[in-house]
Amino acid sequence: MRRIRRMLVPAFAMALVFPAVLPAQAAPIRATVKSIEFEGMAAPASVKEMADQYSTASLKVTYSDGSVKTFPLSYNRLFKTTDSIGGTVAGVAIDHKGAPIIDNSVPANPTPYVSDSPDSNSLFQVPGMAPSALGGNALSLVTHYEYITFDNANQSAYGLIPASMSLTTLDQNKQTGELKPTELNKIDFSGVNGLWIPCNGSLSPWNTHLGSEEYDPDARAYEADPKATFISPFVQAYYQDKTKTGNPYDYGYIVEVKANADKSTQVAKHYSMGRFSHELTKIAPDGKTALFGDDGGNTMLFLYVADKAQDLSSGTLYAAKWVQKSAANGGSADLQWIKLGHGTDAELKVLVDKGLRFSDIFETSDKAAEGFTAIKTYPSGKIEYLKVKPGMEKAAAFLESRRYGAMLGATSEFNKMEGVTINEKDRKAYVAMSYVEKAMEKDAKGADPADDIQVDKISSGVTYELDLAGGAKDRDGSAIDSAYVPTFMSGLVVGEDLAKADALGNKAAVDKVANPDNLSYSESLRTLFIGEDSGMHVNNYLWAYNVDTHKLSRIMSVPAGAEATGLQFVEDLNGFSYIMSNFQHPGDELLLPDPLKIEVLAEINKSFENRKAGGVGYISGLPSMKQIVEAAPVIGDDNPTDKSLVDLRAKAAAAGAKLEWHGKNKDIVVTLGKHSLTTRVDSSTATIDGKKVNLPAATQFSKGKTYFSAAIWDQFIKL
Structure with missing residues (x-):
């Protein structure tokens, strides 16, 4: 998605369904999830913030008993495109034999071409893959390297040098969910004449990576003048053969990558798409x-x-x-x-x-x-x-x-x-x-x-x-x-265009999305994630948009001049959830005024190899729905010292619940919707939806009325 010169969650209710009868030792009943939303972060203000990729947002969960739990988010970098993982530089461009393509623009300093522009991510688990080298779950990550921005002579190499993809093996810590790269291999596209400018991509429902080839070369222009497109230098670099001319109809398709348990891959271009x-x-x-x-x-x-x-x-x-x-x-x-x-x-x-x-x-x-x-x-x-x-x-x-x-x-x-x-x-x-x-x-x-x-x-x-x-x-x-x-x-x-740029140089409203690019959606969170490729914001952001409440929250910022790429929401992968996110071409086309621009650029140069490195990573701290449910308060645990009692029949009538006496076993049963509460006089326990709950004070009968724990009743009617 190269630029041309670019919480939350629902307020939804989740009813927990329990069996009608469970043994007394069953797990205690918990409050249900009432709503989930992202709490956004402010736009970066300091030089360090403007020059970095980070998140200070959080996920806020409100439960049926009124309690709130907040899950702080943070950004974790897996690697930079210039990093070597298991002996392979992540973003290196390779020829049809898998050898690095060398930049000889400065004869005294031949250097492999390395991309600064990581894009699409597909994080998934391949059935049958052995545990990683660190002993955790072995996950697979396919990443695009869209293009190379500069050669040694500081000339743009966009489209001239073949792009690439990598397959990274990640260790997923079984206790914390932390991801660490242990091995990286470049994917072989020699069977399909190389890979043309891979932009975004997605994971198929059958666990394959669907890549892309963007900006299809113009076959009409090429036929009239082969020098009018990138085709010839592209194939000459890929095959390391100056006599090659290429065919524009080889490029411009969806590319499917299948990863195997032995870490090998198969590649297909889908001409019929x-x-x-x-x-x-x-x-x-x-x-x-x-x-x-x-x-x-x-x-x-x-x-x-x-x-x-x-x-x-x-x-x-x-x-x-x-x-x-x-x-x-x-x-x-x-x-x-x-x-x-x-x-x-x-x-x-x-x-x-x-x-x-x-x-x-x-x-x-x-x-x-x-x-x-x-x-x-x-x-x-x-x-x-x-x-x-x-x-x-x-x-x-x-x-x-x-x-x-x-x-x-x-x-x-x-x-x-x-x-x-x-x-x-x-x-x-x-x-x-x-x-x-x-x-x-x-x-x-x-x-x-x-x-x-x-x-x-x-x-x-x-x-x-x-x-x-x-x-x-x-x-x-x-x-x-x-x-x-x-x-x-x-x-x-x-988006909202500004009639005049603000003091920092933003040309679009900073608290709204500018130039949306990457999209991903979470069914459970009812959230649309939107990544920016904006030449109108100083920093590009990742946003979370609640499709029910329409609340928009900024949840991540990337370095000034960089584009937010590689967006993928990954839900409940071995009990953990992630938001994959990269950045590319940091420091490109900075909108900032001097001297702030000079300071931010210096910080970017220090962190990202003089702007030659992009970053691949993920937002951590996002709980899975299982973790959200398990974090819910246990009914009866919140008010252990509240021994006050209420008239059970009166409370049931006020709530629209049905109350019955079961004389044979002396049970008092209250039914409210699909939930039920059972208690007995002089008992210090009750049963809610078949689960045993300890009462702060025993149920009592006095003057023709049954009195029941006020604290437990309040929690019951919130289910």
Whole structure:
């Protein structure tokens, strides 16, 4: 997600369900969770804070008895991209043989290229993997290294040097959940001609990593002039062969990585998922529906439905048409889906491998002409007049997905479409639009071939909410075989542009999200996490947005000029939860005024190898739901000295509860909703939902009334 020159939780109630009858030695009953929310942190104020990645936020849990427990959060760095782990430098660029690619721009100082730009993380556990070298649970972490910013001569190496991914083995401490890297290996992409600018990614429901190849190289421009794209220097560096020229149709796909118990990997590029500027793909719970981000200007919203669950090698690709309903706050629209075609990886790879060119797929015209369709899409960004050659519709659909989609009427006016995630319970998806401007604004000159999107400009961006539904049909009336088809799209979390930069240089409101990028969602916490890639904030932040209360909380800050990347919420992995988060290119394009800028940059240089290192890590301290429940107070423990009694029948009537005498066993039973309380006269214990509770004072009978512990009654009615 390279920039172009970018608590909480619900107030939800969780009812604990217990068996009707348990033995007397059963665990005591606990209060239930009433609400969970993130308590945010202030924006960094000191030089040290501005130059570092950190969190001082916390998670606040309120229980049914009114008690509150706070879980402080902190940031833990696993490694910098310049660190060597088990003998391998994390961010080193490698060629097709796995050897480091050397920067010879300064002949007297040959140095391996090392990325400063870590991106996507997938943290997961591979079944059958042996314990780590430290004896804890062995976890696997796939990480992207998106690009290299500079070579030895301080020239940008963006896109020129092959990118990479690593598979890191992490030790998970079984008692504390702390993560430590023990081994790191670079993933081999030689079987798919290398890896092109991997941006964000996600973990599939079947435990594979789904990577991406962003900013698809323009095959038309390459055919006209190979020097007009990065393709030739890219493949020459990857194969260490100056005679290589490359093929743009080798790149621009979703890449799937399977990690094995022996730490080996298998890699596949999914040609049938379409070729465009893949930010990432997110798979719906059905294991077959994929939603995408398409980064850049004049991009498109795509949908893919695989033929079989957990198999992305064949399926049907669709593109959306935006049918606008409103323009404010990012706008809103119905989404109409246009079928591009059905394809398989195998048949499309044959087309690529035989050296198919742009001119094999399309006829072109320099001006409007009969039979030619006018379009404007990324990566060209210019009006083009195209006609698909007979029999080349499949090649057009999957190798030139955006151009072909525009020819069929799909909307190609989105701008900087970034992260995507899914809220399964509410049947919602979320999509980050980092900058809502340019092609998303009304075409005032009326010069473009289409002007579907005409929303108000918000340079600090918008995170959109998409309604998901089953039973949808495409534009031609054919059924779409998915229960997760986006049907309506509207702005949800909206940035605020400042008319004038503040004293620190912020161009967007500092307490709102600016230029959203990474997204991840927690079902249990009912929280949408949003990471920034902003050129409008001095420091980029990670935010937590409660989809029920709409509370927005800042929970992490990254070094000034850096981008927050690699966001992944990991829930209850061996009893522990994590928020994975990286940063890349620290100190880039600092907005700060002098002399503060000079001080912050000096601190960044000292900490991050003169801005040549990015960081990979996670937010710790986040409890799993199991830990939250187990931390709940035990009923009867909070008021051991409160011996006051209340009229049980009167209290039951006031609460709307049912009270019964069971004369045979002399039990008094109170039923309130699905909860029950049982006691006996002169007894110092009671039973709540089948669990024994000690009473501060025994139940008593006097003048025709039963008197029961006030403290325990108060806790019972809060269940």
